[in-house]
Amino acid sequence: MHVSKNSKSPPPSFFSTLREKGLRPTKQRNCVFRVINEKQDHPTADDIFVRVRRRLPTISFATVYNCLETLVGCGLVKQVNIDREPARYCSNLNPHAHFKCIKTGKIFDLPLDDLVLSKIASILPRGFNADHFDLSFSGTLTDLN
Amino acid sequence: MHVSKNSKSPPPSFFSTLREKGLRPTKQRNCVFRVINEKQDHPTADDIFVRVRRRLPTISFATVYNCLETLVGCGLVKQVNIDREPARYCSNLNPHAHFKCIKTGKIFDLPLDDLVLSKIASILPRGFNADHFDLSFSGTLTDLN
DNA sequence: CTAGGTGCAAAAGGTTTGCGGTTAA
DNA sequence: TTAACCGCAAACCTTTTGCACCTAG
Numbered sequence: 001m002h003v004s005k006n007s008k009s010p011p012p013s014f015f016s017t018l019r020e021k022g023l024r025p026t027k028q029r030n031c032v033f034r035v036i037n038e039k040q041d042h043p044t045a046d047d048i049f050v051r052v053r054r055r056l057p058t059i060s061f062a063t064v065y066n067c068l069e070t071l072v073g074c075g076l077v078k079q080v081n082i083d084r085e086p087a088r089y090c091s092n093l094n095p096h097a098h099f100k101c102i103k104t105g106k107i108f109d110l111p112l113d114d115l116v117l118s119k120i121a122s123i124l125p126r127g128f129n130a131d132h133f134d135l136s137f138s139g140t141l142t143d144l145n
Numbered sequence: 146m147h148v149s150k151n152s153k154s155p156p157p158s159f160f161s162t163l164r165e166k167g168l169r170p171t172k173q174r175n176c177v178f179r180v181i182n183e184k185q186d187h188p189t190a191d192d193i194f195v196r197v198r199r200r201l202p203t204i205s206f207a208t209v210y211n212c213l214e215t216l217v218g219c220g221l222v223k224q225v226n227i228d229r230e231p232a233r234y235c236s237n238l239n240p241h242a243h244f245k246c247i248k249t250g251k252i253f254d255l256p257l258d259d260l261v262l263s264k265i266a267s268i269l270p271r272g273f274n275a276d277h278f279d280l281s282f283s284g285t286l287t288d289l290n
Numbered sequence: 291c292t293a294g295g296t297g298c299a300a301a302a303g304g305t306t307t308g309c310g311g312t313t314a315a
Numbered sequence: 316t317t318a319a320c321c322g323c324a325a326a327c328c329t330t331t332t333g334c335a336c337c338t339a340g
Contacts, residue, residue: 024314024319045304060322061190065305066273081228083279084330086304099273110268120280128244130284134228135265139275169339190329195303205297210330213294229305231329 017074031056032067035122036077042088042098074098080107082136097135162219176201177212181222187233187243187252225252227281253276255282 003103014033017027036043043051049064068089071077080088084101088107095112112120112135124130159178163170181188188196194209213234216222225233227245233252240257245264257265257280269275 022319026314026320028321032167036237040170042313049319058322060223062323063321066320069306081226083226084232087229097268099269099275102276108177108273110273112268116264116268123242123257123261123280124244124282125255127288128255128282128284130244130282131247132284133280133282135268135278135280137269137273137275137278139273139277142274167294169294171339173296203297205299207331208296209299211295 014114017076018070021074023070023074026072028052028056028059028063029067029070030060032064033071036071036089037091040091040109042080042090043088044088046086048089056138080136081134082107082138097137100138100143102138103140159221162221163215166217166219168215173197173201173204173208174215176204177209178221181216181234182236185236185254186281187225187235189233191231193234197250205254221258225281227252227283242282245281245283246286247283248285 002052013101014030015025016065018029023029031052032048035048045061045064045068048068049059049061052059052064060134068079072079072089075093078090078092078100082088082098090109092109095117097110097112099108100106103109120133121130158189159175160170163174172247177193178199180193190206190209190213194204194206195197197209208248213222213224217224219270220285223235223238225243227233235254237254239264240262242255242257244253245257246253259261265278265280
């Protein structure tokens with residue numbers, strides 16, 4: 001697994017990233033991308049559909065799914081899969097885990113530093129080459145006043 | 146207690162665990178449990194249905210799902226969720242991560258020792274109390290000859 | 291006896307697909 | 316101009332549910 005210094009990369013350019021792959025920066029894709037970036041609350045496809053539709057009242061569900069697939073494929077957003085729940089989408093492209101509060105359903109990002117990343121990578125035996133990993137927790141939050 | 150490698154009876158924890166919860170150790174539950182324990186290949190509900198049906202030809206899909214839910218709820222088996230794929234079931238109750246080979250689809254267990262477990266727990270900020278975590282990798286296997 | 295479990299069929303729910311019409315480059 | 320994309324509806328696939336019948340304790 002690739003482990004690098006924990007430098008925060010500049011926000012990816014929506015237009016240049018798509019163009020590099022020969023894909024069109026359509027208004028639907030742009031709008032889906034902006035909705036995910038505006039509010040860091042890990043919306044589901046359904047949440048995104050509702051928010052996008054306020055700006056593009058004719059967009060369809062299928063197009064939202066298509067846009068999400070494209071954006072995830074380009075690395076412009078991340079898909080978050082926790083248990084068997086509907087997929088959520090996340091604009092945080094830095095290495096992080098997720099914590100889901102089982103009382104509120106809210107999802108929190110937990111940043112992962114290089115030390116933790118290398119410890120996680122050390123789990124892999126020789127010959128196991130990971131492209132990708134997912135770490136998620138679920139539990140409750142203590143009210144610390 | 147008689148214990149042998151090739152014993153066809155399930156580990157006693159099956160009966161006592163269910164009884165402790167006031168649940169019945171039915172032949173359907175027993176069979177599902179045995180199928181998961183016999184072959185450590187992370188079968189899906191569908192795989193389990195096919196294998197169980199060879200022994201209990203009248204068992205229904207819904208019953209397989211019900212049994213799985215019961216067994217997972219009792220802690221007798223673990224449900225493995227990787228990405229958006231169908232759930233898989235696992236008899237390894239020790240702390241472990243999963244590695245999925247993207248070429249073959251095969252799933253491997255990666256044991257987690259106490260040092261790694263405490264490092265993983267250290268990711269949680271104050272006030273985050275995790276009941277549960279999931280760690281999974283995906284990638285390829287190098288043929289090491 | 292009876293609470294709990296099974297089997298069946300049908301539905302739910304998230305996601306994907308096929309296709310005719312539209313649009314960005 | 317034209318390949319890529321959109322919108323719509325229908326399909327897909329895993330999982331859940333409602334209900335009548337059955338069974339373990």
